[in-house]
Amino acid sequence: MLDWILEKRYRFAAVLLAYFGLHVIVRVCISGSLDFDESEQAFLSQWFSLGYNSQPPLYTWMQTAMFHVFGYGVMPLALLKNVLLALTYLCVFGTVHKATGNAAMALVASLAMMTIPQISWESHRDLSHTVAVTFAVSLLVYCVVSLRHQPHWKWYVAIGLTCGFGLLSKYNFAIVIVAVAAAAISVPSYRRWLLDRRLILSVVVAAVLVAPHTYWAIDHLQLASSKTISTLTTEQTDSWSSNVSHGAYALVTSTLACCLLTLAIFLVAFRDSLKSILLQWKSNRDATDPTTLLIERFFLIVGLALMMLVLSGNALEFKNRWIQPFACLFPAYLMLRVGRYAYLDRVAMNRVCISAVTLMAVVLVAIVARPMFSQKRNRFIWLNIPYPQFAQTIQDEVGSTPAIIITPHMHSAGNLKLQFPHSLVISMDQRHLVDSESLLKILARGNQQVVVASDACSPNANDQLSEFAIEIVGQPTDRLVWQSRRYRYLYGDESATTTLGFAQMEHSIDPIAAIYDPLSASDRIGALPPQSATR
Structure with a gap:
């Protein structure tokens, strides 16, 4: 050779x-x-x-x-x-x-x-x-x-x-x-x-x-x-x-x-x-x-x-x-x-x-x-989470590309940025990168959809995400349209599912709170979901 x-x-x-x-x-x-x-x-x-x-x-x-x-x-x-x-x-x-x-x-x-x-x-x-x-x-x-x-x-x-x-x-x-x-x-x-x-x-x-x-x-x-x-x-x-x-x-x-x-x-x-x-x-x-x-x-x-x-x-x-x-x-x-x-x-x-x-x-x-072979190894990885399908759901339900997407952590933020290249994606754990001036310019245009997307790792985390969304957008969160979907892990069978969620406001810039679901990606990552998750 x-x-x-x-x-x-x-x-x-x-x-x-x-x-x-x-x-x-x-x-x-x-x-x-x-x-x-x-x-x-x-x-x-x-x-x-x-x-x-x-x-x-x-x-x-x-x-x-x-x-x-x-x-x-x-x-x-x-x-x-x-x-x-x-x-x-x-x-x-x-x-x-x-x-x-x-x-x-x-x-x-x-x-x-x-x-x-x-x-x-x-x-x-x-x-x-x-x-x-x-x-x-x-x-x-x-x-x-x-x-x-x-x-x-x-x-x-x-x-x-x-x-x-x-x-x-x-x-x-x-x-x-x-x-x-x-x-x-x-x-x-x-x-x-x-x-x-x-x-x-x-x-x-x-x-x-x-x-x-x-x-x-x-x-x-x-x-x-x-x-x-x-x-x-x-x-x-x-x-x-x-x-x-x-x-x-x-x-x-x-x-x-x-x-x-x-x-x-x-x-x-x-x-x-x-x-x-x-x-x-x-x-x-x-x-x-x-x-x-x-x-x-x-x-x-x-x-x-x-x-x-x-x-x-x-x-x-x-x-x-x-x-x-x-x-x-x-x-x-x-x-x-x-x-x-x-x-x-x-x-x-x-x-x-x-x-x-x-x-x-x-x-x-x-x-x-x-x-x-993540399922056979009893360990799903980030590549198994179906972010493209999740992004398509958001696109279909919102009816347009969101102007702003708020996420709990950089991993979700990066994945959603890849799916929504024209959106401003904000991560709660990287708040020092938020450009207030650019954010205000987007919100000032009017009729701009703001979405909070979350894998809802815990109720406390979602509460923090909601507070963060309020801080970023500056509006109360009492008018929410909740959406959650269960997705099958990529290369997983019907028993291997995860729940991803998002929320939006009907009228532009009101902020959005996250969804909590015990069958979230953060809970599931690294372990095979129980069989009961298929129902």
């Missing part, structure tokens, strides 16, 4: 195009509803802002541009993500190829990223910002390696652009910048170019790109940092030793979750030449390739930074996706460490290649099976 791909220069690109193109097609066909990160992007795309929440805004800006080009739909969401993933694979290929001049080693290093579960599976399941920052890491290392081989000013500009891209994708990219810079300074053949005065170009370009959002983040510091801090410090106790042990365990397990399968596949694949490889490492330590040292020291510095967070006692939680941007270079590092035995042991390289391609097929099948 390896030789077949390398036989023609275009075949590797064709393999990536086919694989990620299939992911786009599958995602469009499998469900018209959105998962969590997807719905967040659809909802946030209603505004252009220097910041939205605890994540930087670049991914939302890119997604908004995709919606403007292709219109609202599942396809632009899937397309952006898969383009970024494909570019990540190409960057890793380019890095290893520039370092070794060997296309076979570069191909295996790139395809081996399929052995990292967080990249091969979770990125397709439901990630956004993490996908962008993973691409930024691979691109930054590619630019630094390219600078060593071609010390031209354009690579300094490219490094600045990449740093800006990364910082506007996820805040933890700052660790990547520090780690790459420190690692490069420690390697003589990289140091001379990193300390060149042209590096000022990189700093200026990156500073110009991130300055507007930095100003917003400082002005909204609590909003920008609250989620990250709360996630890191969850289950924090008064005992420093307990916090450290908890954080160290989380860091180690997340790292192993990202890297263990990759390491196991390489060990099995190169089992015949493993002894020779180990002897080579021991006898040629001083002759190690500079790029190998660069990536190795990058890992060491990142690990040290994360351990310092753990030792502070303030970091108790490390999610697998937080390790993904650092782990994306792990297959490239292993390939570089294997060294000349990579191209001498062609059988081993084919084993890695075949494993990666097999995992491609497995992931595609799993992506399809996940929503289709």
